[in-house]
Amino acid sequence: MNRTLNRWRLGLRIARRDALRAKGRSALVVAMIALPILGVAGADLAVRTNQLSTEESLARQIGTADAEYQVYEAGVPIMQHPTNDDLWSSSWEEDDNPRGEEPEAGTEPTDFRVEDHLPDGATVLRERVGYADVTTDYGIMWADIQETDPADPLSRGKYTLLSGEWPTGPGEVAATEQFLRDSGLRVGEDVELPEIDRTVRITGSYELPNDLKSTELLALNDTLLPLLPREDGGDDTRYLVAVDGGVSWDTVMEANTHGLKVLSRQVHLNPPADSEIPLVQRADYHRWGSGGEAELYAVLGVAVALVVLEICLLAGPAFAVGARRSRRQLGLVGSNGGDQAQLRAIMLSSGVVLGAVAAVVGIILGILAVFLARPFLENMNGARFGAWDFRWAELLGVAAFAVFIGTLAALIPAINASRSSVLESLTGTKGVRRGSRALPIAGTIALVGGIALALFGGLSMSSIVLVGVGAVIAELGLVALTPLLVGGFGRLARFLPLSGRLAMRDAARNRGRTAPAVAAVLAATAGAVAVATIIASGEADQRAGYIPDLPDGTVALTVWNAGESQLDPLRAAADKTLPVTDRADLSSAMPALPSCGSGARDEWGNNLADCYIEVVTPPEKVCPLWEDDADHTEEETRELRQDERCMWNNDGGWGLSNLGSIAVGDATILKVLGIDRPEYRETLENGGALIFDTNRIDDDGTVTLHLYDNWDSEKPTDVAVLPDSRLVEGNGYGIDALITPETAEKAGLATTFAGSYYATSHVPTSAEEQAFRGEIDDLTLASTDWRIENGFKADNSMAMLIIALAASVIALGAAGIATGLAQADSEADLATLAAVGAAPRIRRTLSGLQCGLIAAMGVVLGCLSGLVPAVGLVLANHQDRLSWWKEDIAAGWDAGERPELHLALPWETFGQLIVVVPLIALVFAALLTRSRVTLARRAG
Structure with missing residues (x-):
């Protein structure tokens, strides 16, 4: 025991002196270990601080009150969970209501008053939330309206005043910072509520700690909301209650019998047992299980394994270089009786010492980073952090982890150093070391097997765990192949100029330090590419599933029960404020029957005189599943669901549905719909019809129309025909056909x-x-309506940029560390170059190219490696959705179209990593390298 302690005491003393003597190399090792420790420590502090305590959460919800009362169903008993606001049950779901009938609207007691059911002697503060249109610097926008007394002691903690003062009268409001940013207004300016023709002054700005992105105005009670024209009240009223002794669980259950939901401070701090909760005792009550925990732990385990691998790949060569530079010292220890265990202890002590330093540096920098980044993190999260929460046990665990991975990184160099002969160590000879032949074979097997396992897990098992395990195995296989691949890259050296040739051959010759650095860049890049690919594929899937009502940016101005002139003010406002280009005027077709009257339509496009047109589906194109006596097997149903006759061919979207089945207009609408093609224009000009559903057109191009004068008619009143019709490859947005006014008149349609x-x-x-809404604010919009199709919104550019930047930083760090080690390991070669007359810039160019080549090799291999888990996870998700779709089809349901696989590659991320990172690495390494070398006598 004493011998072991003495061995480690000596090893730690030597390691400390070596670290101080080789400050540059030590700093590189500390930096590499400290970087992930910084991230882990910072993430731990940020997550813990963001996890609010029960008291902090209650302060943001109910201020200093003892409880919050809210009407859920006036007079209708409910059951609620004491601490989970999302768990509740209404009496119409209970056994005393076996048919599950929801109470009809208006059956609540008309004399119901919440105040009658509040605790006796309670202090009450009423809060009311509604909405209104408000004027801005740009026009009109929608905003929440909060009515309460923010200066009341019960509100303390719910609102934070940032500047100015709280409102004190009916003509004053406070505004959230987000509202001020969106509206362009400032504290001290007036804001108008056009719905009630009232102007109020903004007296101060505030924020909601739990919702920093809220666009809200705060006014005193009964100053704005009662004035707004809302048929249903348009608001939500809650009551903050303070009462001696708090609000117990029995009091909460008593309030539930009157249809009141209660959030009680006392109940949250001291929740009742399950046996006292009626909701939990229900037979159909269940807790959501933790089925996803296994997958979560698997993903976390994979992430930790990759972090350890990456650090060891980078720090290991640094220790190996240190071992080579300490060979004479180790040889002297061996010549004086030191055994292999003593030599291993000396090298492992270097890992312990540098790991401990990295732990201290990483934790301190991680804490400082969170302190500095707190405002940014809060804005990203949309909520303020709670009180600083330092979990010292967890931070000590992070420190121990740093020491562990430092020791692990030094393990292989320690074993190799202990096996070196004393003679080689004292003379400085390197001996002959052949590359391992088994390593490439094992790497190839692992790479192929890992890819196969990941694809199998994604395609056949839909298992995230299998995909993750397969991805890690494949990446380890690629890491094992990295020395061979570096050697392959070295064969390209003869095509490069002098500096590039030297850099490439040096990298290939010293694979022991080049391959780990390349592998480390590979690991960092692979993770970033995998996440970016999954995000891009998810966005592509959402984009494909989004059904727009009209083409992106289209402005629709509609009218019913009125003349065309009613739209003139809206048209003028659109021309003035919106980036409009082409305008198309459309009419709806209707039967020209005497009983159809004027043909006026309601807001849903229904003919007010009960007249309508049906575009007939030819008998041969009628879906067998829709027949009244349809009886098909599961296999037949599955096949018919893929039959074109049983599929909706109008591509979704209902922006033109107010026109009925047939729209009437000229060819200008083709530009608006994005289908302006010569053949379509020719069809309209020749009196034909454009059809948007292949099942509505005969093989000879004829479309048959049934005209009805009553919705209850079983047989059509008349029949019309549209000849020379053409099928359109595009979206009809709710209509079946488009014809010109001349064609409508010829077909006998009004x-x-x-x-x-x-x-x-x-x-x-x-x-x-907002400017458009401001222009139409004073208009009377009876019988008219408008809308703007804003299109699909899913901006992941910030997330993709952060991922690319994080990977770039790690890749640059890895390449820089490898370059620093290369310089430390090649001082003798650089001195030789200088001695034979090489220009000083050769050193800079050589250093830059070494760094750039390492980064380039790593990011190229990493981009390929990162696609393995990404493809596997996308496939797993697709297979999961496909299985659900097949089950729905088998059950005979209309499950829609077969889910499509959307695999999108993040080309911007690829470009940033493959092009930008190596260039930055090259430039920075060249700029930070000294061009002159101090010549010294070469030993040996």
């Missing part, structure tokens, strides 16, 4: 004007839309 539709040069911005 028309009634329905609206104007605009194409735009770009999707209108928020400011442009």
